[in-house]
Amino acid sequence: MANFIVDEYGGDPSGLWNGVDSGAELLDRIKKMPGFGDYKARVYAAVLAQHFGVRPEGWDDVLPEWPNISEVHSEADRAEMKERKKAWKTAQK
Numbered sequence: 001m002a003n004f005i006v007d008e009y010g011g012d013p014s015g016l017w018n019g020v021d022s023g024a025e026l027l028d029r030i031k032k033m034p035g036f037g038d039y040k041a042r043v044y045a046a047v048l049a050q051h052f053g054v055r056p057e058g059w060d061d062v063l064p065e066w067p068n069i070s071e072v073h074s075e076a077d078r079a080e081m082k083e084r085k086k087a088w089k090t091a092q093k
Contacts, residue, residue, distance in 0.1 A: 001035070004034055008032075016029055016033075017054045020056045021056060021057065022057050022058045023056055023058035023060070023062040023063075024061070024062060025056070026045055026048070026054070026056055026059065027041050027042065027045055027062040030044050030045060039064075042062060042063060042068075043064055043068045043070065045059070045062050045063060046064055046068055046069075047069065047070045049063065050070040050071070066085060066089075067081045067084040067085040067088055068081070068085070069081070
């Protein structure tokens with residue numbers, strides 16, 4: 001991933017989100033990184049939105065619909081998110 005950021009954005013990670021016009025464009029940029037499919041890209045977009053304020057137009061349309069790490073700010077949050085995710089997965093079956 002670091003090599004991708006160097007090659008594509010001159011080593012500046014903010015190049016990933018700077019200048020994007022929409023949440024869809026942000027998601028597309030994230031998906032171009034090695035190892036990033038739709039699931040991981042949506043979670044990464046959520047982390048950028050929730051923890052770094054990266055919110056281009058339509059940003060909330062690309063966020064995951066399931067409990068995820070972007071909601072975690074403490075160890076207690078992590079444990080609670082894991083329980084909600086487990087319940088969400090069960091409800092999806």
